[in-house]
Amino acid sequence: MMTKKLILVFAALILVMATAAVAADVAFTGAAKCKMCHNKAKSGEQYAKWSESPHAGAFATLASDAAKAVATEKGLGDPQQAAECLKCHVTAYGVDAALLGKKYSVEEGVGCESCHGAGDDYDSNKIMKAITAGTTDGTTVGLTAIDEATCTGCHNDESPTFKGFDFAEYSAKIAHPIPEEHKATYK
Numbered sequence: 001m002m003t004k005k006l007i008l009v010f011a012a013l014i015l016v017m018a019t020a021a022v023a024a025d026v027a028f029t030g031a032a033k034c035k036m037c038h039n040k041a042k043s044g045e046q047y048a049k050w051s052e053s054p055h056a057g058a059f060a061t062l063a064s065d066a067a068k069a070v071a072t073e074k075g076l077g078d079p080q081q082a083a084e085c086l087k088c089h090v091t092a093y094g095v096d097a098a099l100l101g102k103k104y105s106v107e108e109g110v111g112c113e114s115c116h117g118a119g120d121d122y123d124s125n126k127i128m129k130a131i132t133a134g135t136t137d138g139t140t141v142g143l144t145a146i147d148e149a150t151c152t153g154c155h156n157d158e159s160p161t162f163k164g165f166d167f168a169e170y171s172a173k174i175a176h177p178i179p180e181e182h183k184a185t186y187k
Ligand code: HEC
Pocket: 054, 055, 057, 058, 059, 061, 087, 088, 089, 090, 091, 110, 114, 115, 146, 150, 151, 152, 153, 154, 155, 163, 167, 169, 170, 171, 172, 173, 174
C-alpha cells in the first residue's frame, strides 16, 4: 500500500515539474501543424499561400549555387549548416531542441511561427476561435502582434543579398488574410 501511494506522489510531482518546464517557454509546433486547420479555401488557405511564397523555400535557397557563392566569399562552408545563414533562413534557429515539436523541421524555411510566434500555447481550435472572435487577446498566449519590426529582424542589411524593405509593399506580396465573410461568422 505504502509503495503505491509513494508512486502516486512521485507521478504527481513529475507532472507538476513537466508542466512548469513547458510553461517556462513555448514550443514551436511547426508549419505542418498549422496546416491541419489553415488550408481550407473558405478560411483563406494560409498554408497554400505561404507554401508558394519565397519564405517556404528559404532553407532550400541555401543549397543553391548563389548561396554557396555568398558563403564562399565569407569564408563559410555549407550555408545549410552555417549559423550565419540559418539564423534568417529557418524558423526558430538557435532554439533549444527540446522546444521544437514533432512536426517542426528546418526544411520549412521561414515558417508560420517565424512571424506569428511559437504556437504551442495558442494553436488549439478553442483558443484560436476566441482570438478571432476578439474574446482572447492573442498576445497573452504567444501570438505575435506583427509589425514592421517583425520583418526587419531578418530584412536588414546584415543580409548579404539585401534588396531593401518596404513594409506595405512586402506585406502585400505575402498576404494571406481570412476572408471578411468568414471572419464575420465569429462576430
Ligand atoms: C526569419 C526571417 C524572416 C522574417 C521574420 C521575415 N522574412 Fe521575408 N524573407 C526572409 C528570407 C530568408 C527571404 C528569402 C527567401 C528565399 O528567396 O529563399 C525572404 C523573402 C521575402 C519576400 C520576397 C522578396 C523578394 O525578393 O521577392 C517578401 C515579399 C518578404 N520576405 C516579406 C516579408 C514580410 C512582409 C515580413 C514580415 C511580416 C517578413 N518577410 C519577415 C526572411 C524573413
